[in-house]
Amino acid sequence: MLCLTGASGVGKTFGVEAVLAGHPAHRVCMISLPSRPAPADLRAAFHHALDLPGSPPDDPGVCDAAVLDVLGAGPRIVVVDEAHQLSPAAFEYLRYLYDSLPDGLCTVLIAGERGERVLRETPMLGTRAALWREIRPLDADLVPLAARRLHPLWQQAAAAQLRRLDGRFARGRLRRWALLTHHARRIRSTASAGCREWIEQIVARMDDGSIR
Structure with missing residues (x-):
């Protein structure tokens, strides 16, 4: 997991998208979420971002199995913008996906300057965040x-x-x-x-x- 932080407007999302432009599109999974998303919102976001057919299943277990099946089929880079808005339960859902895959899940969490403390205080990131990077305004x-x-x-x-x-x-x-x-x-x-x-x-x- 990579945690990317920085002040508003410095180009965090732009920078990530610029880097990911060099990767095959099917390897990238951009997650778009409402404010304060619950695990159900994450499931629905993954379902749509991975181009799974139909609507997200009502049964969480069925939905998770489908998501994990696609994520486990090949290397993926999952990007979650505004990650500081995630609830503890939503963070736990990301932990569940990460721990359920044999090779983990490359996940980029983008947070604003004021949201960095939220990420640093999230227990599940303590042993899973391999890198922290801050984007600063241009010199x-x-x-x-x-x-x-x-x-x-x-x-x-x-x-x-x-x-x-x-x-x-x-x-x-x-x-x-x-x-x-x-x-x-x-x-x-x-x-x-x-x-x-x-x-x-x-x-x-x-x-x-x-x-x-």
Whole structure:
């Protein structure tokens, strides 16, 4: 099991999906859950994520047998986002799946910065979490490279301009850079000015509260 933590918007889920893009799609199982899911929600989520036919069986034992049969057929990477919202019973269900498979189950648990304590205080992770990693906001020196890779719109922007935008608004967080890019595309599509001028328009919108 891998526990991945970090502040909101730093790119935890994006980073995991980028890594998993290099794996065959059928090896990846992304679990989407409601807030405070119960074991029944987990069973249903696994049933759908594994493309099992029909609706999840009402009998928990039948549902678990089908899920384990597919998970045991070959290596899988299970990703659970917002894992700090899992109840103790839901964590126990993950433990049950992990312990029921001969080779365990590669499981990535993603939690926000405030949710790290929840994961660290979960007993079942004490002996099963092989790795803990924290994703931090980008250092200022990495911002120009990251912004230019995020979208070609930033290719011609000077490094100093990108660091200025980051310091004023994004603060190293990928989600905020995505928002900046959204606004920049709208401004750039209607402006004939050069790069420096439309970046100044973005800064002006920050000052008047149009970009939050």
